Amino acid sequence: MANISDFKASLGGQLSADARIVGSEGTVLRWDGYSAPKPTVTVFPQCEEDVAKTVRFCRQKGLRCFAQAGGHGWRVRNRTDIDVVICLTDMNSIKLDEGTRKVVIGGGAIVRELIEAVTEKKLEVATGICNSVGVMGSMLCGGIGRYMGKYGLAIDNLISINFVDATGKLHRGVNQDTDKDLWWAIRGAGASFGIVTEATIQAHPQSNNGLSWSGVLIFEDPSKLEAVIGAINNLDMNENMCVHFLFARVPPTLSPAIVVMPWYYGPREEAEKAWKSILDIGPTAAKTFMAPADKLNDGNDQFGEKGGRKPGVGLGIDFLNPEAYRHIWDLYVNFSSENPDAARTVILAECYSKVKAISMDRNSAVFAHRDSKYEVLCVPWYSDEKLDIRATDFAQTVRNIWVQKCCEQDKIRSYVAFSGLNEPVETLFGSGERIDRLMEVKRKWDRENYWGALLDIE
Known part of the structure; x- marks a missing residue:
């Protein structure tokens, strides 16, 4: 079990000045309480390095951690034994390049925040249909929504990601060219390989104003x-x-x-x-x-x-x-x-x-x-x-x-x-060679099955 005093004394000094560490009284409500985890500590990081340091600290202490933004993910049910929640809600920055129409999204942004940001610039993005859902959680599952008839799934508009792996290492700019297998796997099963702290997606000009x-x-x-x-x-x-x-x-x-x-x-x-x-x-x-x-x-x-x-x-x-x-x-x-x-x-x-x-x-x-x-x-x-x-x-x-x-x-x-x-x-990802390939990626990036999530390996 995580000890709040130990966290504040040992981890607190390593994090950004505005990062917060709270006990069970600060647990963030999830969409579904049926089998939601009951963490004893919740950490509110302010930057990607805070996330990486928190994961490393949890691994050193033998604790299981889990990241959430919107808190709507269903598959957390397979991991109710969570000691620490890393709540990304403060990492909700959205930066838009109007020239390239590329949008850089912080790991804690929710759908409403993304829609409001791109709408202000007369743009639109393929995203989910519920405002309060985390962008990353929705997108990395595939990302179905109203604009998919025009632009495909959200993952079809994903350009690159940053993520923290199961050892607490931060990887920046992951895409098709940097790791073909991971890029294939994370677009649809992203929560199984780490905590996505930032993503770059493609936006499109609005139709009909x-x-x-x-x-x-x-x-x-x-x-x-x-x-x-x-x-x-x-x-x-x-x-x-x-x-x-x-x-x-x-x-x-x-x-x-x-x-x-x-x-x-x-x-x-x-x-x-x-x-x-x-x-x-x-x-x-x-x-x-x-x-x-x-x-x-x-x-x-x-x-x-x-x-x-x-x-x-x-x-x-x-x-x-x-x-x-x-x-x-x-x-x-x-x-x-x-x-x-x-x-x-x-x-x-x-x-x-x-x-x-x-x-x-x-x-x-x-x-x-x-x-x-x-x-x-x-x-x-x-x-x-x-x-x-x-x-x-x-x-x-x-x-x-x-x-x-x-x-x-x-x-x-x-x-x-x-x-x-x-x-x-098999009902999630298909069968045969697809599952074999997915499990190989899982073994490479999470050989100890720390994240669990969608996949469990022996």
């Missing part, structure tokens, strides 16, 4: 479920479109409802034409609006709220099977009705244009699932730990339905950022 059309369509009549699913399955998703489809309880009555959140990067008249098939079904309530670029993700702020217990699961699926989704709807209504503490439970499907992402070489990065039609999530959300067994059983039942009814045979895929507890490594 950054304005996009967004909507929230609420269908309270469950008999319209099949019609909604049919319309979504038949969408012609161009590069300017994405849609979020979910089951949720909506205010003020908190009745279970079918919610569709369409998005279109372009003028209203084009958007309404693109989404006509769903609008014509007749939602109970509809709110549509033109959103500026810096408000791109605001509609997801509630989902990104930290705290609570959320033992979720996620998969990449090939189609929304109406029969399967009718079954999932019934399960959702029953679970959230019988357990009022779990009223915020959500079943979510995200669909993006994948044309640009698929055009990239699949073997250019360990990220494997460029061709999933939908990314789906089942997130039981509650506070009472007595619901843990019931909630995990519910999530696993929904996952099994997706596997059996919505996936091509023997093609089970899970997006790393949404992967549930103990998801097999």
Whole structure:
């Protein structure tokens, strides 16, 4: 167990003047408390050298450390025995070169900070869909988001990184030319090899002055479920479109409802034409609006709220099977009705244009699932730990339905950022030579399996 007095006395003098070391009372809240680590020490570094020194100190003391920025990563569940959290939130600098449109991002920056910085310069970047998520965590898992139809995944726009390895050594300017295998592996499984303290990415000029059309369509009549699913399955998703489809309880009555959140990067008249098939079904309530670029993700702020217990699961699926989704709807209504503490439970499907992402070489990065039609999530959300067994059983039942009814045979895929507890490594990265290569990189950079994270080696 980490000793706060020892940390302050021995490590404190080595760190920057503004670096902070706090005890368990300073533990930073995570998105999911279901199996979050309970560190006895949290360190707030101010620079990359602080991170490296903290890792070296932890290794010398036989302590396990873990870095967090937004605190939303699911796979920390495989490493709950954390003594020390290295909280990177103070390392959130964002520097933009307007000439090259390259953006240098500190390891603690969150998505909102990045979007606001590039929007100010009339630029945009491929990034995640939740403002409070750490940029690094989202990006190094692959990075899916609204602009991926135009620019591909976030990792497709990554130029270089700095990171601290398991020995506490800082490596600067890692890219395709400096280490081809590490560059391949870290783009999709980054948390398995070290703490990324800085990244350089490519930004792009805004379209339509950054304005996009967004909507929230609420269908309270469950008999319209099949019609909604049919319309979504038949969408012609161009590069300017994405849609979020979910089951949720909506205010003020908190009745279970079918919610569709369409998005279109372009003028209203084009958007309404693109989404006509769903609008014509007749939602109970509809709110549509033109959103500026810096408000791109605001509609997801509630989902990104930290705290609570959320033992979720996620998969990449090939189609929304109406029969399967009718079954999932019934399960959702029953679970959230019988357990009022779990009223915020959500079943979510995200669909993006994948044309640009698929055009990239699949073997250019360990990220494997460029061709999933939908990314789906089942997130039981509650506070009472007595619901843990019931909630995990519910999530696993929904996952099994997706596997059996919505996936091509023997093609089970899970997006790393949404992967549930103990998801097999093959569902994350593929199989055969891909796993063999990934494990070789792991052995080279983390032979003692210090980081664990996505991969565990013997």
